[in-house]
Amino acid sequence: MLDFKKYTQNLPFAYDTSSLFLPWIMMLMVFLASLTIAGSLAVNNMVKYWNSSISGSLTVQVMPSSVKTSENIVDNTMAEVDRTVAVLKQTPGITDVHVLNNDEIGKLLEPWLGNIALHEDLPVPRLIDVKINIPENLNLPKLKDELAKYAPNASLDVHRIWLAKLISLASTLKFLAWMVLLLVLITTAITVIYATFTSLEVHKPAIELLHLIGARDAYIALLFSRRTLTFSLAGAFIGTFLALPLIIIIGTMLSGLQEGLLARASLAWFQWFFIASIPFFAAVLSAVTAFLTVACQLKRTM
Amino acid sequence: MQKNKASLPNIVEFENVGLRYGQGPEILKDIRFSLAPGSFHFLTGESGAGKTSLLSLMYLANSPTRGRLSLFDTEVNNTNRKKFPEIRRNIGVVFQDFRLLDHLTAQENVALPLRVMGIKELEIKRHVNELLSWVGLAEHINAKPPTLAGGQKQRVAIARALINRPKLLLADEPTGNVDDRIATRLLRLFIELNKIGTTVVIATHNESLIERFPFPRLHLSSGRLKVLPSSKISSFKT
Numbered sequence: 001m002l003d004f005k006k007y008t009q010n011l012p013f014a015y016d017t018s019s020l021f022l023p024w025i026m027m028l029m030v031f032l033a034s035l036t037i038a039g040s041l042a043v044n045n046m047v048k049y050w051n052s053s054i055s056g057s058l059t060v061q062v063m064p065s066s067v068k069t070s071e072n073i074v075d076n077t078m079a080e081v082d083r084t085v086a087v088l089k090q091t092p093g094i095t096d097v098h099v100l101n102n103d104e105i106g107k108l109l110e111p112w113l114g115n116i117a118l119h120e121d122l123p124v125p126r127l128i129d130v131k132i133n134i135p136e137n138l139n140l141p142k143l144k145d146e147l148a149k150y151a152p153n154a155s156l157d158v159h160r161i162w163l164a165k166l167i168s169l170a171s172t173l174k175f176l177a178w179m180v181l182l183l184v185l186i187t188t189a190i191t192v193i194y195a196t197f198t199s200l201e202v203h204k205p206a207i208e209l210l211h212l213i214g215a216r217d218a219y220i221a222l223l224f225s226r227r228t229l230t231f232s233l234a235g236a237f238i239g240t241f242l243a244l245p246l247i248i249i250i251g252t253m254l255s256g257l258q259e260g261l262l263a264r265a266s267l268a269w270f271q272w273f274f275i276a277s278i279p280f281f282a283a284v285l286s287a288v289t290a291f292l293t294v295a296c297q298l299k300r301t302m
Numbered sequence: 303m304q305k306n307k308a309s310l311p312n313i314v315e316f317e318n319v320g321l322r323y324g325q326g327p328e329i330l331k332d333i334r335f336s337l338a339p340g341s342f343h344f345l346t347g348e349s350g351a352g353k354t355s356l357l358s359l360m361y362l363a364n365s366p367t368r369g370r371l372s373l374f375d376t377e378v379n380n381t382n383r384k385k386f387p388e389i390r391r392n393i394g395v396v397f398q399d400f401r402l403l404d405h406l407t408a409q410e411n412v413a414l415p416l417r418v419m420g421i422k423e424l425e426i427k428r429h430v431n432e433l434l435s436w437v438g439l440a441e442h443i444n445a446k447p448p449t450l451a452g453g454q455k456q457r458v459a460i461a462r463a464l465i466n467r468p469k470l471l472l473a474d475e476p477t478g479n480v481d482d483r484i485a486t487r488l489l490r491l492f493i494e495l496n497k498i499g500t501t502v503v504i505a506t507h508n509e510s511l512i513e514r515f516p517f518p519r520l521h522l523s524s525g526r527l528k529v530l531p532s533s534k535i536s537s538f539k540t
Binding site: 219 | 363364383388391410415
């Protein structure tokens with residue numbers, strides 16, 4: 001009986017071993033692509049988080065200081081904190097000024113000193129968390145001058161400076177990830193082109209026959225692209241199937257770091273959806289590559 | 303040439319056509335002839351005279367290296383190759399070596415020309431089975447070419463050439479692998495097709511067949527073509 005669903009059988013692909021390696025290559029490529037894309041998206045998410053949570057703030061650090069009176073030495077730190085707060089509140093662009101209490105400072109020092117209560121007498125720097133409305137509106141040199149004048153022991157810690165370095169590093173990582181992805185795409189395309197060329201050579205007599213009985217180039221190209229699509233889908237699904245658990249494991253490990261720098265490296269639901277759709281993109285890309293390869297090659301024939 | 307049906311344009315026209323492969327010698331030289339719609343010709347000549355090459359020009363497997371070739375009133379030399387499939391769909395070819403696809407059944411082989419044309423499958427099935435019965439292969443529709451005898455393969459090839467009701471049928475030594483009885487039967491089949499308007503060209507060595515079916519001859523010798531009229535056509539009966 002005629003099996004009309006098996007149009008690709010019009011060429012004897014079942015006897016053609018030239019493309020049997022294609023699913024394996026696709027599996028590896030999609031595995032790499034999935035990891036690369038997941039990594040790039042995670043870095044992107046982190047940068048966004050850093051930007052939104054840190055670039056709109058700065059920290060003022062007031063070092064412990066004391067003044068010598070005629071009778072004794074008096075702690076001047078809190079007085080300087082008050083003057084710093086006054087200066088900050090008068091500075092345009094600053095929306096909120098919050099002096100960290102001992103508990104909050106203790107939490108920050110916890111990774112180094114452990115879970116200990118800070119003693120009142122322990123000379124630790126006082127920290128002031130400052131929220132900025134629009135970072136560009138803040139005149140930092142002027143603020144520095146003002147602080148030097150009224151609170152010489154206060155120093156500005158502008159997150160934007162080190163954040164810019166981190167973002168630059170993250171951007172480099174993202175760029176590298178996209179380069180890897182580009183290489184993966186190019187390698188996949190070259191592999192498909194090579195496999196298609198070999199297959200075209202194997203089926204040359206049958207293709208010539210199809211031409212002579214009136215087949216258009218597109219008809220023949222479609223036979224090849226359907227076959228490539230089938231092979232690629234099979235390999236690509238396995239590649240994604242292998243990559244997904246790895247991405248989940250790495251994501252879980254990162255989320256375990258809690259509020260560290262690598263926190264928020266998790267993926268949104270639509271990003272998971274995007275990764276899950278990689279096999280389809282890869283298979284379609286392969287099928288289109290095969291189609292174009294055959295179409296270009298057939299143009300050279302009669 | 304044979305009877306010109308009304309004033310219809312010629313199916314095939316060769317004008318000073320030459321053909322050479324690569325830098326080799328000219329295989330066909332100054333070929334000049336035309337085929338009227340509904341004509342029947344034998345193509346004769348010694349082995350290597352260029353019969354297959356001449357046929358290959360007519361089924362667009364090769365293009366002339368010089369001269370003008372026109373098929374169905376379309377000048378091949380000036381035609382975009384995108385239009386070739388349309389022209390080829392009007393031509394049925396029975397190749398000397400059959401060129402059947404071994405991995406397909408007889409039914410699927412015959413169905414190929416219709417499949418590439420995008421005909422609906424149910425329609426294809428009906429036509430294919432009908433034609434295979436007509437050529438006496440109803441019992442072998444699911445047989446693959448390697449399991450068929452030479453004559454059966456030939457009939458599959460003929461059925462494939464006829465399935466899309468071509469206006470021009472080209473057959474390269476269609477009786478080469480069969481005995482005289484089957485050869486005569488095949489010739490009668492071609493004549494039947496010719497009667498319903500198909501232009502037929504049959505390349506053959508079989509002199510006895512040519513004697514019995516005295517149609518005009520296109521005779522090739524050393525790459526040059528002579529058109530020999532039929533001497534017995536008036537007394538010929540099928």
